[in-house]
Amino acid sequence: MIGRRRRPAADFAAEIQAHVELEADRLREAGVPAAEAEARARKTFGNVTSAEERFYESGRVLFLDRLAQDARQALRSLARSPVFTLAATLSLALGIGANTAIYSVVDALLLRPYPFAELDRLVTLSELHPQQGRTGVRPSDPGYPLAPADFLDLRAAGRSFEGLAAFRSVELTLVAEGEAQRVSGRLVSPELFELVGVQAARGRTFRRDEAEAGRDDVVVVSHAFWRRALGGASDVLERRLLLNGRTRRVVGVMPDDFRYPSGGVEVWAPLVFSDADRTERGRLAVAVLGLLAPRVTLAQARDELRGVGEWLAQAYPRTNGGRTFKIVPLRQAQAGLTAPFAALFQTAALLVLLIACANVAGVLLARGLTRRSEMALRAALGAGRSRLVRQLLTESLLLAVLGLLLALGVASAGVRLVRSSVPPDIAQWVAGWSEIRLDGRALAVAAALALGTAVATGLRPALAAGRLSQDGAHRYGARGAVSGGGRKYALVVVAQMALSLVLLVAAVSMLRGFGRLSERYASLEPQGVLSFHLRLPDESYPPGRPVADFYSRLLVQVAAVPGVEAAAAVAQLPGDLGPVPGGAVSIRGRSAPGDQDLPSADHQVVTPEYFRALRVRLVAGRLLAPQDGADAPPVAVVSRSMAGRLWPQGDALGRQVKQGGADASTPWREVVGVVEDVTQYWFDREPRSTLYLPLAQAPRPGLFVVVRAAGDPGALAAAVRARVAVLDPALPLDEVRTLGRAVDDGMAFLRLTNTLLWVFGGVALALAALGVYGVTAQDVAWRTPEIGVRLALGASRRQVRSAVLGRVLRLSALALAAGVPCAVALGRVLEARLFGVARVDALGLVLLAGVIGAAALLSALQPALRAAAVDPVSVLRAE
Amino acid sequence: MSTRGASERAGLLQGTLDLLILRTLGLGRQHGQGIARAIQAQSGDVLLVDHGSLYPALQRLEARGWIDPEWGASENNRRARFYTLTRAGRAQLAAETSEWRRFVAAVGRVLGPEGARG
Numbered sequence: 001m002i003g004r005r006r007r008p009a010a011d012f013a014a015e016i017q018a019h020v021e022l023e024a025d026r027l028r029e030a031g032v033p034a035a036e037a038e039a040r041a042r043k044t045f046g047n048v049t050s051a052e053e054r055f056y057e058s059g060r061v062l063f064l065d066r067l068a069q070d071a072r073q074a075l076r077s078l079a080r081s082p083v084f085t086l087a088a089t090l091s092l093a094l095g096i097g098a099n100t101a102i103y104s105v106v107d108a109l110l111l112r113p114y115p116f117a118e119l120d121r122l123v124t125l126s127e128l129h130p131q132q133g134r135t136g137v138r139p140s141d142p143g144y145p146l147a148p149a150d151f152l153d154l155r156a157a158g159r160s161f162e163g164l165a166a167f168r169s170v171e172l173t174l175v176a177e178g179e180a181q182r183v184s185g186r187l188v189s190p191e192l193f194e195l196v197g198v199q200a201a202r203g204r205t206f207r208r209d210e211a212e213a214g215r216d217d218v219v220v221v222s223h224a225f226w227r228r229a230l231g232g233a234s235d236v237l238e239r240r241l242l243l244n245g246r247t248r249r250v251v252g253v254m255p256d257d258f259r260y261p262s263g264g265v266e267v268w269a270p271l272v273f274s275d276a277d278r279t280e281r282g283r284l285a286v287a288v289l290g291l292l293a294p295r296v297t298l299a300q301a302r303d304e305l306r307g308v309g310e311w312l313a314q315a316y317p318r319t320n321g322g323r324t325f326k327i328v329p330l331r332q333a334q335a336g337l338t339a340p341f342a343a344l345f346q347t348a349a350l351l352v353l354l355i356a357c358a359n360v361a362g363v364l365l366a367r368g369l370t371r372r373s374e375m376a377l378r379a380a381l382g383a384g385r386s387r388l389v390r391q392l393l394t395e396s397l398l399l400a401v402l403g404l405l406l407a408l409g410v411a412s413a414g415v416r417l418v419r420s421s422v423p424p425d426i427a428q429w430v431a432g433w434s435e436i437r438l439d440g441r442a443l444a445v446a447a448a449l450a451l452g453t454a455v456a457t458g459l460r461p462a463l464a465a466g467r468l469s470q471d472g473a474h475r476y477g478a479r480g481a482v483s484g485g486g487r488k489y490a491l492v493v494v495a496q497m498a499l500s501l502v503l504l505v506a507a508v509s510m511l512r513g514f515g516r517l518s519e520r521y522a523s524l525e526p527q528g529v530l531s532f533h534l535r536l537p538d539e540s541y542p543p544g545r546p547v548a549d550f551y552s553r554l555l556v557q558v559a560a561v562p563g564v565e566a567a568a569a570v571a572q573l574p575g576d577l578g579p580v581p582g583g584a585v586s587i588r589g590r591s592a593p594g595d596q597d598l599p600s601a602d603h604q605v606v607t608p609e610y611f612r613a614l615r616v617r618l619v620a621g622r623l624l625a626p627q628d629g630a631d632a633p634p635v636a637v638v639s640r641s642m643a644g645r646l647w648p649q650g651d652a653l654g655r656q657v658k659q660g661g662a663d664a665s666t667p668w669r670e671v672v673g674v675v676e677d678v679t680q681y682w683f684d685r686e687p688r689s690t691l692y693l694p695l696a697q698a699p700r701p702g703l704f705v706v707v708r709a710a711g712d713p714g715a716l717a718a719a720v721r722a723r724v725a726v727l728d729p730a731l732p733l734d735e736v737r738t739l740g741r742a743v744d745d746g747m748a749f750l751r752l753t754n755t756l757l758w759v760f761g762g763v764a765l766a767l768a769a770l771g772v773y774g775v776t777a778q779d780v781a782w783r784t785p786e787i788g789v790r791l792a793l794g795a796s797r798r799q800v801r802s803a804v805l806g807r808v809l810r811l812s813a814l815a816l817a818a819g820v821p822c823a824v825a826l827g828r829v830l831e832a833r834l835f836g837v838a839r840v841d842a843l844g845l846v847l848l849a850g851v852i853g854a855a856a857l858l859s860a861l862q863p864a865l866r867a868a869a870v871d872p873v874s875v876l877r878a879e
Numbered sequence: 880m881s882t883r884g885a886s887e888r889a890g891l892l893q894g895t896l897d898l899l900i901l902r903t904l905g906l907g908r909q910h911g912q913g914i915a916r917a918i919q920a921q922s923g924d925v926l927l928v929d930h931g932s933l934y935p936a937l938q939r940l941e942a943r944g945w946i947d948p949e950w951g952a953s954e955n956n957r958r959a960r961f962y963t964l965t966r967a968g969r970a971q972l973a974a975e976t977s978e979w980r981r982f983v984a985a986v987g988r989v990l991g992p993e994g995a996r997g
Contacts, residue, residue, distance in 0.1 A: 007938075011960075015911060016934065018959040022912040025955050 070394035077395060083777070085399065087363050087770045092403025092454065094763050095356020096446040097410025102349035102756075103442035104411070105418050106342045108435045113331060115257060115435070117197040118291060122330035123301065125154070125164070125288040127323055145287050147319070148277040150312060154288075154325070157308050160301035162293045165192035166271055166286035167261055171535045171702065173730065174229065175242045180730035182535070183225070183243065184264050187271035193220075195291040196260055200252030202226075203237045206270050216270040219248045223256040225266035243267065245539045261287065263434055281319035289330065302327055344753060344830070348503060348760040352767075353446060355499045357453040359767050362492040363774045364396065364457040389459060396458030400451040407447070412438050421752040423745050494811050496771045497852050498819030500764035504848050505823035505840050507757035509830055512838040514754050517747065520679040521575055524614045526739035529706050530713035530720065531573055533734040536701040540728075545630060548699040550727070555607060557723040558707060564720075565710050568610035569695060569703040571603070574678050575743035576704075576735075580604065585691060586664070587646060588656035593663035601642055601689035602680065603659055605698050611637075611675055613708040614739075619643075621653045621673035628694040634669040635694065642689035643674045657691065669693070682747050706739065713738050765855055773859035776808055780863040784870055791872040804864040805857060812856045816849045823848075896928070896936050898979055901964065901972040904946060910959035911937060937962060945971050 023041035028034055078085040116122060127144045145168065146154070155164045167188040174183045190206035199205065200220060210218055219241060221230070230236050230250075239250045248269065259265070271286070292301055305325040312320045415438050422433070534554075541547050551569050558567040572580035584598040591598055608624045610616070619640050628635050636657060643652035656668045677687035695703070709716050717736055724731060735742075744751075780787070787800055827839045840848070903909060903917045914937075915928040940946045945968030951961045964972065 012934070014958075015960040018910065018953075018957060019912040019915075019930070021957055022910065022953060022955075022959060025957065026912075026916070 067394070070391050071398065073391060074395040074398045078398065081367070084363050084367055084774060085402075087774050088360050088399050088454070089402045089406060091356040091359035091363075091767055091770070092400060092450050093406030093410050094767065095353040095359075096404065096407035096443070096450050097414060098760065098763065099349045099353045099446035100407065100411035100438065100443040101414025101418065102345045103446070104415055104439035105436050106346055107439050107442060108437070109433065110331075110342055113435075114196070114260060116260075116330075118195075119331060120329075121162075121292040121294075122195065123290045123292060123298070123327050124330055125290055125305070126326045126328075128326050145285055146325075147281045148273055148285050149279050149281045150320070150323075151286055151288055152273065152278060153312060154305075154308055157311075158290075158304065160293055160296045160304045162291045163191050163195050164288060164290045165189035165195050166288050167192060168271065168286045169261075170269070171537070172243045172267060173537050173732065175245075175730065176229070180732055181229070182732040182734055183229075183266050185243075185267040185269060186261060186265050188268050189271050192260075192268075192289060195289055198255065198258050198260075201255040203250070203252035205252055205254075206268075210270045211272055213272050213274065216272050217246070217248045218251045218270065219243070220252040220254060220268040221250055222254050222258070222266045226253045229266075241267075243269075244537055257435070259434065261289075281316055290327075298327065298329065344506075345756055348506065348757055351499050351503050352760050352764055353449065355496050355503075355764050355767050357450060358492050358496045358499070359771045359774075360399075360450065360454050361457040362496070362771045363778075364454065365492065367778065368457070392458050393455065396454045397451075399458075400447075400454045403450065403454075404447055408443070411443065417755070418752065421755065422748040490775070490811055493768075493771050493775050494815045494818065496764075496768040497812060497815030497856060498822065500761070500768040501816065501819035501848060501852050502823045502826055503757070503764045504761040504851070505845065506826055506830060507754070507761035508844060508848065509827050509838060509840050510750075510754045510757050512840070512844075514747070514750055516838055517682045517750065518743070520682060521739075521743045523676070524574065524616075524678065524739065526575065526743050528709055528713055529613065529739035530709060530716050530736070531704055531706045531739050531742055532720075532736040533573075533702070533704050534569075534724070534731060535734075536731070538701065540730075541701060543701065544699055547701050548630065548696045551607065551695055551699075551703065554705070554724065554727055555609065557727065558705065558720055559609075561707075561716060561719045561723060563710050563716055565708040566609045566613040567705065567707045568607045568613040569605075569705050570607075570610050571605040571700060571703060572680070573704040573706070573739065573742055574614070574680050575682070575739065575746045577681065577746045580680055581700075584660055585646075585689075586658050586660065586662040588658075588662075588668055591662040593661065598661065599646060599689070601638075601691045603698075604690050604692050605695050605700050605703070606692050607695045610692075610706070613706050614678070616678055617676040619674040619676055621671070623673055623675070624692065624694045629696045632697075634667040634697050635672045636669040637673040637675055637692040638671055639677050639687065639690035639692075640674055641677050641687040642691065643671075645689055659691070659693075667697075669697075682743075682750065704735075765852070768852070769855045769859040772808060772811075772856045773863070776804065776860040777863040777866075779807075780804060780867040783867075787867055787870045788872040788874075791870060797868040800870070801864045801868040804867050805860055808856050808860040808864075809853070812853045815856075816852065819852075820845060820849065895979070896932055897940060898972070898975045899926070899928075900933075900936060900940060901945065901968055901975065904962055904964040905969070905972055908949075908951075908961045908963040910953060910961050912959070913953075914962070940968070943971075944968075 020038075020041045024037045027037035027040055032040065114122075125146065127146050127150065146166070148166075151164070151166050155161075158164060165188065167186050170185045170187050172183040172185040173180050188206075190208050190211050193199070193205035201223065203220075205220055206218065210216055221236070226232060226236055230239060233239065236250055236253055240247050241250060254268075277285075290301075292298070305327055309320075309324045313323060415436060419433075419436055536547055536550060541550060555567045555569065558564060572578055580602045581604075582602040583600060585601045586598055606624065608626055608628070611618065611623050620643075621637070624635065624637055638646075638652060638657075643650075646652065647655065652671050652674055655671045657671060658664060658668045659666045675692070678690065680688050680690075707713065707716060707720060721733060721736075724733060737745075790800065791797070823840075823845065831839050899918050900914055903914045903921075906917075909917065911930075911933060915930060915933055918926055918928050937946070937948075941948055941962075945965055946962045947965050949961050949963065950958060953959045
């Protein structure tokens, strides 16, 4: 009948009518009088109504009827035991919801971070430089950008690639209607858009010839920029923008969801290689995206790159010696930062789902046991096994549907929580972050798992009842006969408690680590510091002395603001996740020209007041001073860890160091002081080596300004802005916030992880408590006759009570025995994989175990009291 | 139509009605009343089809795809629902026929030769 259109009842009635008429015709032909023929025909046919009824029963109408009947019955049955219904529904909702939310996030960040058609073939290329020290400044940095000449050689030689595109970020200042604003820009090879297969939403992307000098006065803008800065003007393609003092024509607007190379990019301009660039192998400049040729594997491309690298190293030994190319699938390029967190979230969510499934299984099993009598009775009264199965199935499905509806709410709340927990200026660096949304497939998988559990465990009593009715050995009320199931759901409860312990331990580990990590910045007293970022445009501030002069004038102005204790500038703010400049360091008398294996350090450019502003203590020698000017002898200050690593004897002062190799053009500097270590990134396992250079001797246009306030740093922002505007009204201030806020923003992922683990841990504990309650309550209900007999035989109520609680205690002990080793093992894994996790000590474990045990006992209290209140007389009479 | 009492008529064994319907339709398309008549006539009035079972059986066979219904006109020009044997139905008829023969032969062997009785 499935797949066929159901036959209307009227059609059937017509067929029967035809039959009667045909029969009457036959009788009339045989000589029966017309009047009688009709009656006899009807009589031989039998009961027309009954035939029609049988037709009705054979149709699907009846199936629907029964379904409605089953649903009504299931609803009544669920309403009769609200605790059970609530426990099962909430478990499903939390388990499915949490998993859907987490997998939605993981899917967006790890599986399809970019919505590109050929994502599987897209790769990022970078260079590894032995003399640059260890690779990767930020954990997400796959390596170093390529030198322009290396990129051009690779593009000419590489056979494994359908195309290669270079890009680099550029700081742009847009002047429109007399006002200057900072615009985030990228210079890109025109091929970039072809490689990712994205076309402009309006206009076009770049033509190849627009990467030639003189033809590059074109830009493509982001959808957001078009709306924000151009007011969504329809004549956008005729607009001209004044960017960094140069007029450029808008030729295209990208689609709203185009976020490459990162979110927040507003303007793309062609990347032009100058003649100097074509031979430049020292200055590292461009990030590179490649599209693998069809059917070329990553391993093949890697082999080819190794060959090209060796060839370049032979041709240009001075710059390229030991330099190799690194190739990483685009999908993974950004996963370095997020992957360990994602793995943790996934594990936690999976544990919650497991606990939820265990809970559903537990309550359904327990309920099934108490309903065995009902099932057996109904079977004895003639209900078919299929009918019983169907009713229980309906009940399980109804629960599942209720749970699923709630799960949708939980999941969308979870996705919102995750999205809002990371500030936008951090999130824009995470590929796929803005694409995080509720994922239907994730929901389907989690739902299938939970529903499967519900259906599988929900059917058990019906199958058992079927067996009972088959062998006919059942007597209604013979409770003693079926006690084996009790052990099974006790195991379920044990598993739940053990899993919640594991989750709680993980949450507490994170929390402890989180606290410890925040304290790494405490010595800077970050709450009292206002910070912001400035980038002097090259056009108005030629690199070199004008840059240093501007900053020294600016800092004098800012320091004069009432309430300012000290004002300084630094290349990279501690706590901010941006890249800190750094590289090789040579030591006079120790490093020879051409050395490959040089020590590396961060090259922090600072102004003299920096140490006072951030409370960085002097350990030996002197701090940088205003007299360390451009014409004074070159000097540097080193961090305590750097001094300890390079001069373990403690004789750092007076040594000569320089940036880069021994034969680099940078000057030798005398180490004049050693200062206390400053934590740069919260995930640094050990203090970094830091070389502090005076800004006057190493000017750079982009710096963070830090302002130590005597009072509330936020109150200074307006006055500081005004001072900057006096010096240069066209200079925008970026990322204005307190240092405390900057540190917090940097730790956003950690905080999110921690929040989620707490939520999961709490949910797990609540589920386990519900499970204990449900199982104990059912157990007491099940044993009521036995308890009645014991009471009648002289057991005291206290004994009954402690028997129930004792059983729960034994279960808890078992759960803790299983859970503690797992929790300890998980703690080790977390500590190894996720920096910042502090293993929970023995005392902490005992406390958490106590929490689990107490929750279990509390949940069992009410059923225990009910057991003790059993009236033996009425129970015995009922038997 | 018949003077014999109900007790003398052979009741249809469960399942044989389907076979008989298939067999009847094997001779050509027919409507419900025609099928009942044909079975009764060919069995020498021994097998009387209970019409209350006939139509559910037709429903069942139709659902399994063994017969195809189609409204048409009878020889005396009445509108009737005609059934035709499908390809699957023909195969089923062959299978059920040989099954039935095996069954009859087996029962026959158990009962022994006619003369051995009583």
